[in-house]
Amino acid sequence: MTIMHKLKSELGRQAMSRIKYEKFVPDLENGPGSAKRAGEVARRLGITKTLIVTDKILVDIGLVGPINNALQNAGTQTVIFDGVLPDPTVAQIEDGAEFYIANGCDGIIAIGGGSAMDCAKMIGAVVSNNKPPAAFAGAFKVRKRIPALIAVPTTHGTGSEVTFAAVVSDPVAQRKLLVSDFKIVPRVAILDPELLTGLPPAISAATGMDALTHAVESYLSPWATSYSLEKSRSAVKGVFDFILRAYHDGESDLEAREGMLLASFNAGIGISCGAVGYVHAIAHTLGYNYHTPHGVANAMILPHVLRFYGDAAAPRLAELARLVGLSTTGNSDEDLARLFIDRICEMQREMHMPTTVQGLRADRVDDMATIALQEAHGERHSMLFRFGEFMMDTGYPTIKHMTHGECARIVRHCVAPPSSKL
Ligand SMILES: NC(=O)c1ccc[n+]([C@@H]2O[C@H](COP(=O)([O-])OP(=O)(O)OC[C@H]3O[C@@H](n4cnc5c(N)ncnc54)[C@H](O)[C@@H]3O)[C@@H](O)[C@H]2O)c1
Ligand SMILES: [Fe+2]
The missing domain is CATH 3.40.50.1970 (Rossmann fold)
Structure with a gap:
């Protein structure tokens, strides 16, 4: 399965590298009013x-x-x-x-x-x-x-x-x-940031974390292009700068709302080129089965998947840590990656985001992992063994392959009562 995943990932990369997403980006109107x-x-x-x-x-x-x-x-x-x-x-x-x-x-x-x-x-x-x-x-x-x-x-x-x-x-x-x-x-x-002044803090937190997940997953993606990497970086910076302001003062802080809208837009370009990854595969599965809001599920899963990536993600996460000002001289990539993940968890705690899925029982963990990995590895359509489907359903590009056991361990973190702290 690892070889199949790599092959599909490479097919997807080659296809995406030929696409100039710049051509598809909608015209933009922005600003208050x-x-x-x-x-x-x-x-x-x-x-x-x-x-x-x-x-x-x-x-x-x-x-x-x-x-x-x-x-x-x-x-x-x-x-x-x-x-x-x-x-x-x-x-x-x-x-x-x-x-x-x-x-x-x-x-x-x-x-x-x-x-x-x-x-x-x-x-x-x-x-x-x-x-x-x-x-x-x-x-x-x-x-x-x-x-x-x-x-x-x-x-x-x-x-x-x-x-x-x-x-x-x-x-x-x-x-x-x-x-x-x-x-x-x-x-x-x-x-238009004026439309978001009534967005409740909990939804501000959840949707902001969805944008961050897009930005980070696409920044780590093997499919990312130089254009999308820049957009993903800009989105990460925007979320780190503005999400807490949008959460605490979103009723009046139009600059924060606009910053978050732009971050979300840029992160959207990021995933359009780089796609999403294991975080989204697991979050979609939990979202469908337990009605966990999409951003809440992503927020819950993101730190666990980034830790699972370990060394494979450390250099890129270290770049993001420096970008958002977490760097102190002498830190190794691994230290910086850890700081970056810890800061995400701190922001989530400050915004009182849940860390477990309501209703998820331990005996459902294996099934959730199976479904999530079918999505991530592009097995849904390919299982039909139609060559055209196989070519198109490449699954998600990820920097490290996840086994069923590894996925189940991550899903298990979401069973209440909390079996792990973020
Ligand atoms: N197409 C894509 O690229 C893409 C990417 C990620 C997620 N999604 C999908 O998007 C959906 C989630 O979207 P979402 O997170 O934006 O939430 P949502 O659109 O489901 O809205 C959540 C709630 O917020 C309320 N709301 C929205 N704006 C508001 C405002 N300004 N003031 C007060 N209340 C407001 C809505 O009425 C709704 O009840 C999921 O179905 C997810 O799968 C799509
Ligand atoms: Fe998303």
Whole structure:
């Protein structure tokens, strides 16, 4: 399996190294009040009737109304689909697609976190290609580009506004489906920190840690390019500079919110080139099975996976430690890597983040590890032994191979009562 993993990783690296992600990065509008430019943006994209994809909470707290007005004032008609729930399902996407068609829309704006943005991407894939959401699971299965999509993130974590991925929960398959295709990348991303002043501290912490996980996993990735490495570094620095400020003073500290939005955007570019790794594979598994919020699960797993990498990650983590100012002269790479991981744990403690998964029992650990490694090693599709699937489903690029036993040990840390301290 190690050889297979290496082979797939190398195939993926060769494919990714030929792709210039710069070409796919959405146009960026940012700064306080930038969401009010949504109308101009829609007009520029030629949208005459916009489907607003969002959730009820965001409508109720008044985030959607002003953007809706801005769109209408610019001459685009709008209809609101507010049926998104955290971790959108196939059914929500189908409802949204029906709504889009019934209302004769020709463009989409997503207002919300990763759930709303992913739901919008998938609604776009369904209406453009006339196929059910599950048909796009895997890599490069979206034949026709989605309609013009404007992404307005209201959390600072997923980077979905810039990535070519969407994550969909499929209750039939009992797992999250990952859809990756350049044809679902939004055309414009609007990063407006004013939309995030009401983001509760716990969600600020969780989504910020998701961004950090993207930045770190992509920085360690064998697929990373010089372009993405720079973006990942910038994202790590942004999170270290701003996450605690966004957590403690997010209601008024617009600079911190903007810094986190940019970090999340840059980390999104990082994973678009370098992909994610074992942290995400385990976090997706726990998220699907126990409804652990995505960022919380990533935060919980990240330190354990970084420790598991040990020497393999030390030089790169030492670079990040120096970048965020943790270096003191004379420290070895191993010392610096340890300082970097410890600092992540300190930030998580300061933000009162959970270290265990509610409901996870010790007798489920082995199953969780099996599912996580199937995702990480690209075995889901390849298990079907279709050569095309095998070529595309390369799994995640990682600097060290993880065995089932090693993965189970990490998952076991998440069983309550805490069996380890961070
Ligand atoms: N496409 C990608 O590249 C990518 C990457 C990572 C994760 N994801 C996916 O994104 C989803 C998670 O997204 P998320 O972490 O952004 O959370 P989310 O979109 O699920 O939102 C979490 C909660 O926060 C609330 N919320 C959002 N913005 C708010 C605001 N400004 N004020 C108050 N409340 C607000 C929402 O109503 C929701 O209840 C998962 O499904 C995950 O798998 C996608
Ligand atoms: Fe993530």
